[in-house]
Amino acid sequence: MDPKLSPAWIGVLIVPMLIMMTMAYVVERRQRRRDHEDGVLLSFDDLRLTRTHLLVGSGPDARWFPLGGLSATATTTAPPGHDADEVHVIIENxxxxxxxxxxxxxxxxxxxxxxxxxxxxxxxxSSAAARGGDGVGLRTDQSAA
Structure with a gap:
């Protein structure tokens, strides 16, 4: 017997995929619109950055923290007992x-x-962030201040 895909089987396979792609597109557009309204410049996971605040989460229940007094670090580590590395962002307060x-x-x-x-x-x-903490990437015509 020669197996053939009928139009019904093709619909059963394609329609759910199209629905999921459409939902993902709508959710992404909604998040971009919200980010634009909030003035988000950059995001990492659920951390969103504006010119004056750090937003944690999204939607009406997002927490807003003023940037003054905060600092961020990014590191790469290998957790004990795991063979895959992880990227960590820590906002210190x-x-x-x-x-x-x-x-x-x-x-x-x-x-x-x-x-x-x-x-x-x-x-x-600004000075430590521009140098990367160790002067790497500092152009020769920049002052070390």
Missing amino acids: AGCDIRRRLPYSYGSSGDAQMFAIKFNLLAGH
Whole structure:
């Protein structure tokens, strides 16, 4: 017997995929619209950065933290007992730290570094953030101040 896909089977396979793709598109557009309304410059996981605030979460229940007094670090670590590296972003505050981690990839590592640098620049830690903490990437015509 020669198996053939009938139009009904093709519909059963294709329609759910189209519905999921449409839902993902709508959710992404809604998040982009919300980010635009909030003035979000950059995001990492559920951390969103505006010129003056850090937003944790999304929607009406998102927490807003002023950037003054906060600092961010991005690191890559290998957790004990795991063979995969992780990327960590830590927002340090006098009260409590906000920590986020993602599985390591070049993209997540670069996103974490970019988020931490932009965060520290906006929070007023410009000299250390511009040098990367150790002077790497400092142009020769820049002052070390």
